[in-house]
Amino acid sequence: MSLMLILGESPMPNFYEFFAGGGMARAGLGSRWDCLFANDFDRKKGETYEANWGKGALSVGDVKKVEAKDLPGQADLVWGSFPCQDLSLAGGGAGLKGERSGTFWPFWRLMQSLIQDCRAPSIIVLENVCGALTSHQGKDFAAICAAFARENYRCGGMVIDAADFVPQSRPRLFVIGVRDDVILPDGVIASEPVNDWHTQALRNAHAKLTPRAKSNWLWWTMPRPPIRNLRFADLIEDSPKSVNWHTAAETKQLLSMMSDVNLEKVKAAKNTGRRMVGAIYKRTRHDETGAKVQRAEIRFDDVAGCLRTPAGGSSRQLIMVVDGDKVKSRLISTRETARLMGLPDDYILPARYNEAYHLTGDGVVAPVVRYLAAHIFEPVLKAQPGDMKEAA
Secondary structure, X not given: OOHHHHOOOOOOOEEEEEOOOOOHHHHHHOOOOEEEEEEEOXXXXXXXXXXXXXXXXXXXXXXXXXXXXXXXXXOOEEEEOOOOOOOOOOOOOOHHHOOOHHHHHHHHHHHHHHHHOOOOOOEEEEEEOHHHHOHHHHHHHHHHHHHHHHOOEEEEEEEEEHHHOOOEOOEEEEEXXXXXOOOOOOOOEEOOXXXXXXXXHHHHHHXXXXXXXXXXXXXXXXXXXXXXXXXXXXXOOOOOOOOOOOOHHHHHHHHHOOOHHHHHHHHHHHOOOOOEEEEXXXXXXXXXXXXXXXXXXXXXXXXXXXXXXXXOHHHOOEEEEEEOOEEEXXXXXXHHHHHHOOOOOXXXXXXXXXXXXXXXXOOOOHHHHHXXXXXXXXXXXXXXXXXXXXHO
């Protein structure tokens, strides 16, 4: 019989959350999961975490300074959304040797300490940008998979686009590792790659793994999610509190920054006969003479562009609302960014615009986490004998 049941404790699964940010993985796992420990180095994010999850819910500090003795109990699952900057295509290419993405290694040393302490988690999940697959010609991804294999964890990757769940284009890599004694129920792994979850980039990265890592590989799978009915326009605030609508002159200036192709998109939106909302990013392009110019690029496909942490005005997403001949524009509001991350409207955001944008743009989409929990994490944990946790 499970030790939890003998002691009369709640049988709900539990977890540690690292690089926790505002607790979006926690929001996705939901109230059926018990958070034993959470950590993030960012004090401001920590304030938001505590505003939503309670005083003392998060330990603020460098993961390098966290020790196994600081972690209570034994976690069924460990979530680690380690920093992506050095792995992203827009980053400097430092990869796992970088100052930020390199924090994976002290996190992993902490996992090794738990294993040596006979408290190995049943499941360890890593989340990052898809650039992690190609960083250093795939060597960084191979290093992560080799780290799992050395500690007797089987692992596999999935690429999930949040656009299947919320109206935001946001593909992300999820690496899911399970202890080698964990029983896998039917339906959570496939015998070969599945197009829905295993992109060509992931397959290419898998091909570069060491023989041992390949032998420990799992092709995780889930049912296709239902067709999303929520549109970007459904999330837009008419009277946002965090931003102001542009003046007519400012909207005209934004239109003047569009190429002919993008202006045609605005014209087509006017001709639809319904209210249309477009997402805009300003990007540096070369004009016909080869000179660098700033362009406003718009999409009207009912999906927002991928939220990014603001590192200057060009990385803040704007919106344009077209209703017949009426056109207005503004920065996306902080509440709209939270909605694009699948967070409820009672989620407490920082009062400062940039802090709220940074928090949401740096997070994981909560409904994606919930779907993984429902179709992989929870079925796997449910399949284990009651005494497995004691014997681990």
